[in-house]
Amino acid sequence: MLGDLVEHGTESELGGMRDALRSFGMPFHPVIGNHDYLSDTDRSAWNKMFPRRLNYAFMHRGWQFIALDSTQGTRWKETRIQPATFQWLDNELPRLDRAAPTVAFTHFPLGDGVRYRPLNADDLLARLVDFNLVAVLSGHWHGFTERRRDPAVLTTNCCCAVSRGNHDGSSAKGYFLCTATADGLQRQSVEVKPG
DSSP states (O other), X not given: OOSOOSSSOOHHHHHHHHHHHHTTOSOOOOOOOGGGOSXXXXXXXXXXXXXXXXXXXXXXXXXEEEEOOOOXXXXXXXXXXXXXXXXXXXXXXXXXXXXXXXXEEESSOOSTTOTTOOTTHHHHHHHTTTSOEEEEEEOSSSSOEEEEETTEEEEEOOOOXXXXXXXXXXXXXXXXXXXXXXXXXXXXXXXXXXO
16 A cells, blocks of 8 residues: 555544455555645554554565655655655664565655655665665556666556546556566556446
8 A cells, every 4th residue: 555545644534444454354554645644744643543554564475575654744746755764774674685576665656757756765765776676666646657777667556546636647547456476576457447
């Protein structure tokens, strides 16, 4: 879940989304988006509904996943990834497996030239250069983008928000279903019909 799970960051919105995700009966791993804040400095509802879900890592079937908070409160453009994320990375990266196929996921897009990319995105990507980084999956930009930073592919998905239009002018709504295999990360686009 790549952030902006809700519109206004309230406890009732986030609690409803958490309960909906739990109803699928499988693990889910969110990162915070700018709409998941109550205000520029208040993410208390997020912290309550999704504890320990700002910066974290986990392994799944030999793949390593790194969830990173790329937000700057409710700001939506010309943002900077905050020092707490870099501090977490600097502390945790020595403990992670550099050889394992790795997927990082963020709210703000990290691909070169993608609109709304944080001004210091390169500082974050530089910290992952010695890892077997296969993909970076990001949200915020309502439209599909794909950039390469060999060997990694950095993408944003077409938007699944039914109350907002796509930034790229397309009408497609949906999400990627990603499958990690020995051959790499496979993406399948799944269309969502509003209504």
